[in-house]
Amino acid sequence: MLTETELKTLADKALAFANGYDAEILVNSGDSALTRFSENVITQNVSSHNAGLSIRLLKDGRMGKASTGNLSDDGLRRCVETAAAALKVAERDPDLFPLPGPQEYRKVENFTPATPETTPDTRAEGVRLAIDRFKRDELEGAGIFSTGGSGFALANSRQLWAYHPSTRAKFSISAMSPDSSGWAEDTDNDIGAIAIDEIARKAAQKALDGRNPADIEPGAYTVIFEPAAVAEFLLFLAWEAFNGLAYVEDRSCFSGKSGQKVAGDNITIVDDAYHPMTRGVPFDYEGFPRQKVTLIEQGVFRSAVHNRKTAKLAGVDQTGHSMPQPDAWGPMPGNLILSPGDSTMEDMIASTDRGLLVTNLHYVNILNPITMTLTGMTRDGLFLIENGRITKGLKNMRFTESVLHVLNNVEALTRELFKTGTFWGGGGSIAPAIKVNDFHLTSKTEN
Amino acid sequence: MRQLAERAVETAKVKGASYADCRIIFTETEETTVQNGKVSELNISEDIGFGVRVIVDGAWGFACGPGTDRESIDRIAAEAVSIARASAMLKKDDVRLAPEPVYDETWQTPIVEDPFAVPLEEKLALLFEIDRTLRTDKRIKTATGSLEFLREHQWMATSEGTFIDQLLVRSGAGFSATAVGNDEVQVRSYPNSFRGQYMTLGYELVRGLHLLDNAERVREEAIALLTAPTCPSGQYDTIIDGSQMGLQIHESVGHATELDRVLGMEANYAGMSFATTEKLNNFRYGSDIVNLVCDATVPGGLGTFGWDDDGVRAQRWHLVRNGQFVGYQFNRELAHKINAERAVSSNRADGWNNIPIVRNGNISLMPGKWKLEDLMADTEGGIYMETNRSWSIDQWRLNFQFGVEAAWEIKGGRKGQLLKNANYQGITPEFWKSCDAICNDEHWVLWGVNNCGKGQPGQRAEMSHGAAPTRFRKMTVGVGN
Numbered sequence: 001m002l003t004e005t006e007l008k009t010l011a012d013k014a015l016a017f018a019n020g021y022d023a024e025i026l027v028n029s030g031d032s033a034l035t036r037f038s039e040n041v042i043t044q045n046v047s048s049h050n051a052g053l054s055i056r057l058l059k060d061g062r063m064g065k066a067s068t069g070n071l072s073d074d075g076l077r078r079c080v081e082t083a084a085a086a087l088k089v090a091e092r093d094p095d096l097f098p099l100p101g102p103q104e105y106r107k108v109e110n111f112t113p114a115t116p117e118t119t120p121d122t123r124a125e126g127v128r129l130a131i132d133r134f135k136r137d138e139l140e141g142a143g144i145f146s147t148g149g150s151g152f153a154l155a156n157s158r159q160l161w162a163y164h165p166s167t168r169a170k171f172s173i174s175a176m177s178p179d180s181s182g183w184a185e186d187t188d189n190d191i192g193a194i195a196i197d198e199i200a201r202k203a204a205q206k207a208l209d210g211r212n213p214a215d216i217e218p219g220a221y222t223v224i225f226e227p228a229a230v231a232e233f234l235l236f237l238a239w240e241a242f243n244g245l246a247y248v249e250d251r252s253c254f255s256g257k258s259g260q261k262v263a264g265d266n267i268t269i270v271d272d273a274y275h276p277m278t279r280g281v282p283f284d285y286e287g288f289p290r291q292k293v294t295l296i297e298q299g300v301f302r303s304a305v306h307n308r309k310t311a312k313l314a315g316v317d318q319t320g321h322s323m324p325q326p327d328a329w330g331p332m333p334g335n336l337i338l339s340p341g342d343s344t345m346e347d348m349i350a351s352t353d354r355g356l357l358v359t360n361l362h363y364v365n366i367l368n369p370i371t372m373t374l375t376g377m378t379r380d381g382l383f384l385i386e387n388g389r390i391t392k393g394l395k396n397m398r399f400t401e402s403v404l405h406v407l408n409n410v411e412a413l414t415r416e417l418f419k420t421g422t423f424w425g426g427g428g429s430i431a432p433a434i435k436v437n438d439f440h441l442t443s444k445t446e447n
Numbered sequence: 448m449r450q451l452a453e454r455a456v457e458t459a460k461v462k463g464a465s466y467a468d469c470r471i472i473f474t475e476t477e478e479t480t481v482q483n484g485k486v487s488e489l490n491i492s493e494d495i496g497f498g499v500r501v502i503v504d505g506a507w508g509f510a511c512g513p514g515t516d517r518e519s520i521d522r523i524a525a526e527a528v529s530i531a532r533a534s535a536m537l538k539k540d541d542v543r544l545a546p547e548p549v550y551d552e553t554w555q556t557p558i559v560e561d562p563f564a565v566p567l568e569e570k571l572a573l574l575f576e577i578d579r580t581l582r583t584d585k586r587i588k589t590a591t592g593s594l595e596f597l598r599e600h601q602w603m604a605t606s607e608g609t610f611i612d613q614l615l616v617r618s619g620a621g622f623s624a625t626a627v628g629n630d631e632v633q634v635r636s637y638p639n640s641f642r643g644q645y646m647t648l649g650y651e652l653v654r655g656l657h658l659l660d661n662a663e664r665v666r667e668e669a670i671a672l673l674t675a676p677t678c679p680s681g682q683y684d685t686i687i688d689g690s691q692m693g694l695q696i697h698e699s700v701g702h703a704t705e706l707d708r709v710l711g712m713e714a715n716y717a718g719m720s721f722a723t724t725e726k727l728n729n730f731r732y733g734s735d736i737v738n739l740v741c742d743a744t745v746p747g748g749l750g751t752f753g754w755d756d757d758g759v760r761a762q763r764w765h766l767v768r769n770g771q772f773v774g775y776q777f778n779r780e781l782a783h784k785i786n787a788e789r790a791v792s793s794n795r796a797d798g799w800n801n802i803p804i805v806r807n808g809n810i811s812l813m814p815g816k817w818k819l820e821d822l823m824a825d826t827e828g829g830i831y832m833e834t835n836r837s838w839s840i841d842q843w844r845l846n847f848q849f850g851v852e853a854a855w856e857i858k859g860g861r862k863g864q865l866l867k868n869a870n871y872q873g874i875t876p877e878f879w880k881s882c883d884a885i886c887n888d889e890h891w892v893l894w895g896v897n898n899c900g901k902g903q904p905g906q907r908a909e910m911s912h913g914a915a916p917t918r919f920r921k922m923t924v925g926v927g928n
Contacts, residue, residue: 036715045506045507045530047530049510049512050513065489065490069495069513070514075493120532120533121533127537326485362842363839367868377839396841398841443848445845
C-alpha cells in the first residue's frame with residue numbers, strides 16, 4: 001500500500017492540476033489477501049492491491065466530480081478535466097457548502113504492520129489449525145482468513161489534510177455436521193490477537209450441540225441474542241433511523257422524537273470512533289473531526305448523526321458524519337456501541353424458564369422503516385433453553401419483529417462487549433449479548 | 448493489451464503454473480442522481496487493472512493490481528504463483544478444468560445510441576423535470592431520479608491459447624417518490640425499485656422507458672399508500688408482477704442452483720442450497736408450467752456476454768423444465784462434480800480485482816398463455832403485488848419473505864383497492880408448485896438486478912430475470928400485519 005507521503009504527493013498533484021477551483025481530493029490505497037476454505041480444503045486464495053482517487057471541484061455554486069484508478073500524471077489530469085466538464089453543466093446550487101480549512105484530529109491507532117505482511121503460508125497454517133480440530137470432531141469447515149492494510153486520505157485546496165491508516169485481520173469459520181452448523185469469528189487490527197483455536201472450538205461446539213435439531217412452532221418467545229445477532233439490529237438502526245437525512249425528511253422512526261422515550265431504561269447507544277474497540281476513522285468524508293454522539297440515552301432518543309446539510313435543516317450542529325459528497329443516502333453512524341449491562345451469558349440462560357438462544361441472524365431486511373419492522377432468519381446455532389439450561393438444538397426460524405419492540409423488551413445485557421460484523425457488511429458494531437422478551441418468530445424452515 | 452495479458456500468462460507458466468489466465472479490464476462509468484431538486488451524485492470514473500489466476504501444484508492462486516505496467520504484471524503473476532503454492536498445502540484433489548475450445552474472438556454489446564455521447568445537460572434536464580413532477584405535492588418528502596452508464600472493455604488471455612476481447616455496455620435509469628404522513632413512510636418507484644431498470648443497452652433504454660410519462664402516476668400512488676388499508680394477513684391467491692417475480696427467481700432459483708453454493712463453498716457467508724446433487728433430474732421444483740431457463744445470450748440481459756470469465760462461450764440451458772429440476776449453474780472447475788463434460792457459462796468476476804466465481808445468470812421464467820386481465824378475471828378473491836421493497840431468504844434458499852411497494856385487492860375478478868405494507872412468505876418448492884398461471888409474452892420483461900452480492904471478499908454482479916405476472920395459489924401474505 002502507498003505511504004502517507006505517496007498519498008500526499010498524489011493529492012498535491014491533483015490539487016495543482018485543479019488550479020482555479022476549490023478542490024477536494026479523496027485518495028486511498030490498500031493491500032488485502034484472503035484465504036477461503038470449504039469442505040476442509042482451501043478453495044480460493046487471493047491477493048489484491050488497490051488504489052484510487054476522486055476529485056470534487058466547486059466553483060460559482062456548481063460542483064463536478066470524477067474518480068480514477070489511473071494514478072499517473074495523465075490519469076490525474078484527465079480526472080480533473082472530467083470533473084471540470086461535469087461542473088460546467090451542473091445546475092447552480094445556492095446551498096452548496098464551501099470546503100473547510102485545516103482541522104485538528106485525535107490520533108486513532110489502528111495499524112499493526114505485521115497484519116498486511118502476513119504470508120499466504122501463514123494463513124494456510126491458520127486454516128490447517130482449525131480444520132485439524134474439525135476433522136477430529138467429524139465436522140466440515142468453511143470460512144475465511146483475511147489480512148490487509150489500507151490508507152485513506154483527504155486533502156483540499158484550503159490546506160486541509162487528513163490521513164488514517166488501518167489494518168485488519170479476520171478469521172471466520174462455520175462448522176457443519178449433516179444436520180447442524182455453528183459459527184464464530186474474530187477480527188482485530190493485529191493478526192497476533194486472532195485466537196484461531198478458540199474460534200474453531202466455539203464454532204465446533206455449536207455444531208456438535210445442535211445435532212438432531214427439533215422443531216418449534218412460530219410464536220412469541222424469550223430470546224437471548226448473541227452479539228453478532230444484536231449487530232444486525234444495530235445496522236438497520238444506523239441505516240434507517242440514526243441517519244440524519246432520514247431524520248430531517250421525517251422518514252426515520254425517531255423523526256421529531258428528540259427527548260422522547262423510545263426504548264427501555266437499559267438502552268444506551270452511542271456512535272464513538274474513539275472507543276478502544278472501534279478505533280474508527282477520526283474524520284468524515286469532508287474532513288470534519290468525527291464526534292462521539294449519544295443517540296439513545298437510557299431509552300431517550302437524543303440525536304441522529306449529521307453532516308452540514310442535515311444539521312442546518314435540523315437546527316443543530318454537524319457531528320462529523322458526512323459521507324462522500326454529493327450524497328443521496330445521508331450521514332450514518334459507523335461506530336455504534338450498545339452499552340453493556342450487568343449480566344452474563346450464564347446468568348441470562350439460568351434465569352430463563354423457557355426460551356431460545358440465537359447465535360446469529362441471516363439475510364435480515366427491513367419491511368417498514370417507521371415501525372422498524374425487520375425480517376430475517378436465525379442461523380448457525382438456534383437452541384432451546386428449558387429450566388435455565390440449554391437442552392437441544394432447533395431448526396432455524398424466521399422472525400418478523402420491530403426493533404423498537406426489541407429495544408423496549410430487553411430484560412438483560414451482558415457486561416462483556418464484543419466487536420462483530422454483519423451479514424450486509426457495514427462498519428460492524430460493539431454489542432453485548434441481550435435477553436429479549438416477547439420476540440416474534442413467524443415461520444419455520446426445513447433445516 | 449493482448450501482449451500484456453499474454454506476458455502475465457507466460458510469466459506464470461515460467462514460474463510453475465500448469466494453467467494461467469489474465470484479465471485486463473478498463474471501465475468507464477457515469478452516475479447521475481438528482482434528489483429533491485439538487486444534484487446528489489454526478490460522478491464520472493475510469494479504472495484499469497488486471498488479475499492473474501493460476502493453478503500450481505493442483506491448486507488455485509489469484510493476484511491483481513491496478514494499471515498495466517510490465518513490472519507490475521511480472522510481479523503480480525509471480526505473486527499469484529506463490530499464493531497457489533500455499534493453497535496446495537491444504538487440498539484434497541487437484542483442480543480439474545472441464546475442456547473448452549480455444550477461441551480468438553471479439554464480442555460487443557449491441558447498442559443503438561452510445562450513452563456516453565448523450566450530453567450531460569440533456570440527462571440532467573430529464574432528471575430535474577422528473578424531480579419537479581414528483582415534488583408538486585408536499586407529502587413527497589424524497590424524490591430521487593438516477594441515470595447510470597457503464598462501458599467495460601475486457602481482454603482475457605489463457606495458457607490454453609484463448610484470447611477474448613469483449614466490450615460490454617450497461618445502462619440504467621429510474622426514479623422513486625417517498626411519501627410521508629399518517630405515521631407512514633411509503634415509496635413508489637418506476638420502472639423498478641432500487642434505481643430502476645438496468646439492461647445491456649445504450650441510451651435507447653432511457654428513451655424507451657418514458658420516465659417522465661410515469662412520474663405523476665408514481666407520485667399519486669405513493670401518496671395514496673399513506674391512507675390505504677393494510678394488506679390483510681392470511682392465505683390468499685396471489686398474482687405477483689414481473690419485476691417482483693424477477694427477484695423471486697433470483698433468490699429462490701438463481702442462487703439455489705449455483706453449484707459452488709450447493710457444494711458448500713459459500714457456507715460461511717451467503718449459505719448453501721437445498722437443491723443438492725442427488726436431486727438433479729430427480730426432484731419436482733415447481734408445477735408443470737414452470738420452465739426456468741438460464742440464458743447468457745438473451746439480448747439486453749445484464750448477464751449477457753460472448754464469453755464468461757472462464758473463457759466459456761455464452762450458452763442457454765434449462766434449470767427447471769416442466770417443473771422438474773434439470774440443471775445447475777457451474778464453472779469449468781466444478782463440472783466434474785456432476786459428471787458434466789463441459790461447463791456452462793456461469794463463471795464471472797467483479798472487475799479486474801476479483802477472482803471469477805459461479806454467478807447467478809440471466810434466469811427467466813418462460814411466459815405462459817394468459818393475458819393479465821383474463822388472469823385477474825379468473826381470480827375470484829386474492830391480492831396483486833407489485834415492485835419489490837424488501838427481500839430475505841434463509842441460507843438453504845428455502846424460507847423466503849418479500850415485501851412489496853404496492854398491492855391491490857382482487858375481488859370478483861377485478862383489481863380493487865390499493866393496499867399498503869404487503870408482503871408474502873413461502874418455502875421454495877411449495878411456492879413454485881403452487882404456480883398455476885403465467886401471463887404471456889406481451890407481459891414478459893427482462894428485469895435487471897445490478898447489485899447481487901456474493902463471495903468472500905464480496906463481489907457484485909449483474910444479471911437479468913425475465914418474467915410476466917404469475918399466479919400462486921394460497922400464499923401466506925401480510926406477515927406481521
